[in-house]
Amino acid sequence: MKIKQLSIFLENKPGSLIAPCSLLAKAGINIQTFSLADTREFGILRFIVKEWEKAQELLLQHGFTVRVTEICAIEVEDRPGGLVSILKVLEKAKVNVEYTYAFTAKFGGKGLILFRFDNIDKAVNALSKAGINVVSSSELFKRLTENGN
Amino acid sequence: MKKNNASVSVHPASAMDFLPLSKLQDLQLSRLKWTVQRAYDKVALFRERMEKSGFLPNDLRSLDDIKKLPFTTKTDLRDNYPFGLFASPLEEIVRFHASSGTTGKPIVVAYTKEDIQDWATAILRSFAACGLHSGDIIQNAYGYGLFTGGLGAHYGAEALGAAVIPISGGNTERQIMIMKDFGVTAISCTPSYFMHIIDTAKDLGVDLRELPLRAGVFGAEPWTEDMRQRIESESGIKAYDIYGLSEIMGPGIAMECLYQAGPHIFEDMFYPEIVNPETGEVLPEGSEGELVLTTLCKRAMPMIRYRTRDITALTSEQCQCGRTLRRLKRIGRRSDDMMIIRGVNVYPSQIEEALLKVEGTLPHYLIIIDRVKGLDVMEVQVEVTPEVFSDTIGAMEQLQAKISHFIAATTGIRPEVKLVAPKTIKRSEGKAKRVIDKRRM
Numbered sequence: 001m002k003i004k005q006l007s008i009f010l011e012n013k014p015g016s017l018i019a020p021c022s023l024l025a026k027a028g029i030n031i032q033t034f035s036l037a038d039t040r041e042f043g044i045l046r047f048i049v050k051e052w053e054k055a056q057e058l059l060l061q062h063g064f065t066v067r068v069t070e071i072c073a074i075e076v077e078d079r080p081g082g083l084v085s086i087l088k089v090l091e092k093a094k095v096n097v098e099y100t101y102a103f104t105a106k107f108g109g110k111g112l113i114l115f116r117f118d119n120i121d122k123a124v125n126a127l128s129k130a131g132i133n134v135v136s137s138s139e140l141f142k143r144l145t146e147n148g149n
Numbered sequence: 150m151k152k153n154n155a156s157v158s159v160h161p162a163s164a165m166d167f168l169p170l171s172k173l174q175d176l177q178l179s180r181l182k183w184t185v186q187r188a189y190d191k192v193a194l195f196r197e198r199m200e201k202s203g204f205l206p207n208d209l210r211s212l213d214d215i216k217k218l219p220f221t222t223k224t225d226l227r228d229n230y231p232f233g234l235f236a237s238p239l240e241e242i243v244r245f246h247a248s249s250g251t252t253g254k255p256i257v258v259a260y261t262k263e264d265i266q267d268w269a270t271a272i273l274r275s276f277a278a279c280g281l282h283s284g285d286i287i288q289n290a291y292g293y294g295l296f297t298g299g300l301g302a303h304y305g306a307e308a309l310g311a312a313v314i315p316i317s318g319g320n321t322e323r324q325i326m327i328m329k330d331f332g333v334t335a336i337s338c339t340p341s342y343f344m345h346i347i348d349t350a351k352d353l354g355v356d357l358r359e360l361p362l363r364a365g366v367f368g369a370e371p372w373t374e375d376m377r378q379r380i381e382s383e384s385g386i387k388a389y390d391i392y393g394l395s396e397i398m399g400p401g402i403a404m405e406c407l408y409q410a411g412p413h414i415f416e417d418m419f420y421p422e423i424v425n426p427e428t429g430e431v432l433p434e435g436s437e438g439e440l441v442l443t444t445l446c447k448r449a450m451p452m453i454r455y456r457t458r459d460i461t462a463l464t465s466e467q468c469q470c471g472r473t474l475r476r477l478k479r480i481g482r483r484s485d486d487m488m489i490i491r492g493v494n495v496y497p498s499q500i501e502e503a504l505l506k507v508e509g510t511l512p513h514y515l516i517i518i519d520r521v522k523g524l525d526v527m528e529v530q531v532e533v534t535p536e537v538f539s540d541t542i543g544a545m546e547q548l549q550a551k552i553s554h555f556i557a558a559t560t561g562i563r564p565e566v567k568l569v570a571p572k573t574i575k576r577s578e579g580k581a582k583r584v585i586d587k588r589r590m
Contacts, residue, residue: 007540
């Protein structure tokens, strides 16, 4: 139910995003989706790759500050109110959403959104009980492969 | 006298460390008289100053009379560049050293053959004080050259009979390879360079705790008790503080014993006083103030009451090692390091203290001072370590705010804290550069 996400610390200046990306590119590691959070001085690049251990090792070797976080990939109905039904469950369970980002592709007519929670276990528990599909890591990469990624 | 550590044998040269107090003071007085007479006879500056003050060498009757002699400062060395303060003719000089001199002319110091021997003995006694002996392999990573650290420690290690590796500073990967392959048992370098060695060893997958290395003789820059703890826990060695400055001789003026309770001053060679840095008034024992040193043996370049600018205190409390030599309180700051920001005195050690409180370990950092629209601003750049890095902006901004808050609490100045990527702050191979002052005064 949990997906491993890698985050790296970047300084907010020209060229700092390209360094980790080209490192992954050279190693043949495909970034499935990513988000970039920024402040005036620094940014945090968060991304999903299949071979996260290999990517982590590589980035560490090249002196990046890397952190592995567990996040959730949640299926969302592609209709008005699709997201709201998920958020209602989270609100009821008193789980805080730290940030979200998404996969651009649709899977079987449904969207897939990544959530970072303050309490992931509590969130997964509440969502499962409400019948919302929290996609497992193996299922996620299976779908991505089928989609040609 | 309590004699702990009976198993540790004393090197013959260390006998002077244990002189009874009255014998030590007799020796100090006779040597002080010799030094003051020599300075008066051979060096114009000292002669002029003594004549002006009306206190002449013959008036010196007791050690206490030393406070009637005029001070010597770093400016005097600059003004008399290069040879103006020499008390020996050039044909008796066998060695020069010089400070790097960031502004203008460097400071030149000189040694006769006897001075070089005395210096080697002082460092021999320093190494012996922390339990080193013949059979030890000492990796000397102080810079060789005009800087006194490299050759000073080298001659001392040879005098002790230890095997010295004259590797000098830099090329850290090779340092670690040799340390491992030669079975090095002790290292001498600046504490900040050793921290760099620790980090590099980690990157190379070398665990320093598994090597025979057991002691580090660290000096040439102020360092903190927290740095000692970090070094000792991460490398498994004992870290000893050695003190010295080129103007007096170089390293080996004071050194910690196995009890690590502050460096013992080799008082038979260097006479210490603590004075109020503003008024020059001699302070009673135990008070914190500026260390003032007078050489008692030096021939080529005697120094009378030299203002070291190091802030410390002296204690004559009995050390467990049995040495009668007084000890210096750890020198955490040099009045040279002091930054005046918006009229407030700030020391890099205060910034370190704050960073340690927030992060638990000391990250690499750099202080940048500038003046914007007539107001001093302090920026502190801090490298983000994996231990404190978080994937949420909120947590990172909280870290920034916390660092800023703790620095403001210790210094009274609220800094701009800038988080930077690892290894972006330049590493030093000698004295660490912690402060960049961009203000134009």
